[in-house]
Amino acid sequence: MSELQDLERQFLIERLKILKTNLGRLELMRAEYGINAPLSLLNEIDKQKNEIAEVEEQLRAQSAADLPSLETPHNLPHAVGGFVGRATEIDEALERIEGRWPVICFEGIGGIGKTSLAIEVSHRALERKYFDGVIWTSAKDRKPVLNDLLDIVARTLERENLTRLPKDEKLSAVHKLLRTRRYQVIVDNFETIEDERILQFVIDIQVARGRWDRGQSLAAQMAW
Numbered sequence: 001m002s003e004l005q006d007l008e009r010q011f012l013i014e015r016l017k018i019l020k021t022n023l024g025r026l027e028l029m030r031a032e033y034g035i036n037a038p039l040s041l042l043n044e045i046d047k048q049k050n051e052i053a054e055v056e057e058q059l060r061a062q063s064a065a066d067l068p069s070l071e072t073p074h075n076l077p078h079a080v081g082g083f084v085g086r087a088t089e090i091d092e093a094l095e096r097i098e099g100r101w102p103v104i105c106f107e108g109i110g111g112i113g114k115t116s117l118a119i120e121v122s123h124r125a126l127e128r129k130y131f132d133g134v135i136w137t138s139a140k141d142r143k144p145v146l147n148d149l150l151d152i153v154a155r156t157l158e159r160e161n162l163t164r165l166p167k168d169e170k171l172s173a174v175h176k177l178l179r180t181r182r183y184q185v186i187v188d189n190f191e192t193i194e195d196e197r198i199l200q201f202v203i204d205i206q207v208a209r210g211r212w213d214r215g216q217s218l219a220a221q222m223a224w
C-alpha cells in the first residue's frame with residue numbers, strides 16, 4: 001500500500017469513528033423519544049448509516065482482504081456452548097460454502113442438531129471471512145412472510161432505510177443489495193414457512209448468482 005493510500009485509509013477510519021459516534025448519539029436520542037421520535041431524527045439516523053456503509057465500502061475497495069477493525073455484519077445467534085462432534089458435517093458444509101453450491105440444506109428429524117450445526121458452521125465461515133455479511137432468520141416462533149425476511153436482511157446489513165420502502169421496491173432493493181457482495185442467508189425451520197414468495201426469493205437468489213461473474217457469489221443456507 002502506498003503512503004498516499006495509507007493516509008487515505010487512516011482518514012477513512014477516522015471518519016468512520018466519527019460517524020459511528022454520531023450514530024450512537026442519535027440512536028440514544030431516538031431511544032429517549034421512543035415512538036415519538038421526530039421524522040427528521042429518523043432521517044438523520046438513516047443518513048448516518050448510509051454514510052457509514054459508503055465509507056466502509058470505500059475501505060473495503062481499498063483493501064478487500066484486510067479489514068481487522070471492521071466487523072462483518074451479522075445477526076447470528078451465539079454458538080452453542082459445548083458444541084461437540086460433527087467434524088465431518090462441518091467440514092463438508094464449509095467445503096460446499098466455498099464451492100459452487102448456492103444453497104445448502106440440513107435435513108433430519110427434530111432435535112438431531114440441525115439448528116446448532118447451522119449456527120456453528122456459520123460462525124466458522126464468519127471467522128474465515130467467507131462472507132461480507134451473514135443473515136439469520138428463523139421461522140421457529142412465528143411464520144415469517146417475505147416482507148419479514150426482507151426487513152431482517154436490510155436491518156442486519158445496516159440499511160434500515162430500505163425497510164420503509166413500498167413492498168415491490170423493497171424486494172428489488174434487497175435483491176440488489178444481496179447481489180453487491182457475498183452474503184449468507186440462513187433460513188432456519190424452512191419447512192414450516194408457508195409464504196411461497198420466500199421460496200421464490202431463494203430461487204431468484206440462485207439465478208442471480210449464476211449471472212454474477214465477478215468472483216462474488218451468494219449463498220443461502222437452509223436448515224430444517
Ligand SMILES: Nc1ncnc2c1ncn2[C@@H]1O[C@H](COP(=O)(O)OP(=O)(O)O)[C@@H](O)[C@H]1O
Binds near residue numbers: 083108109111112114
Ligand atoms: N453438536 C452438538 N453438541 C452439543 N449439543 C448439541 C449439538 N447439536 C445439538 N445439540 C443440542 O441438542 C438440542 C437440539 O439441537 P437443535 O440444533 O435444536 O436440533 P434441531 O434443529 O435439529 O431440532 C439443543 O439443545 C442443542 O443445544
Ligand SMILES: [Mg+2]
Binds near residue numbers: 114115116188189
Ligand atoms: Mg432446529
